[in-house]
Amino acid sequence: MRTWQLTVVAFSAAGVLLSGCGGGSDGRFVAGDGAEVTCMEHQPDAPGTAYTGGEDGDTAAILAVFRYYVANGSKPYCDGEPPTETDRMWAQLVVDLGGSESSVAPILQGG
Known part of the structure; x- marks a missing residue:
């Protein structure tokens, strides 16, 4: 094979291998x-987009988040630490999508 052909094959193989290493869990x-x-x-x-995608969102996934926070939003974190900024993003999502702020108030208030 010529050098340019080997280069094309190498880049193609790398592209295939790296395509499985994408952007993670999409939140x-x-x-x-x-x-x-x-x-x-x-x-x-x-x-991620399953929760923030509007009409393209995943209704079952969104309902699972609602169920979880309605049942558990006032419970402490297992490590005893306060909610992280990411935790607050999920709690705010519940409110933004029409959920009760009272179910996630401890998270939004930081403790």
């Missing part, structure tokens, strides 16, 4: 394993 909500929640875990990522 998926992490709610645990479905067991009863005694304390909340911090959210690792800001809300």
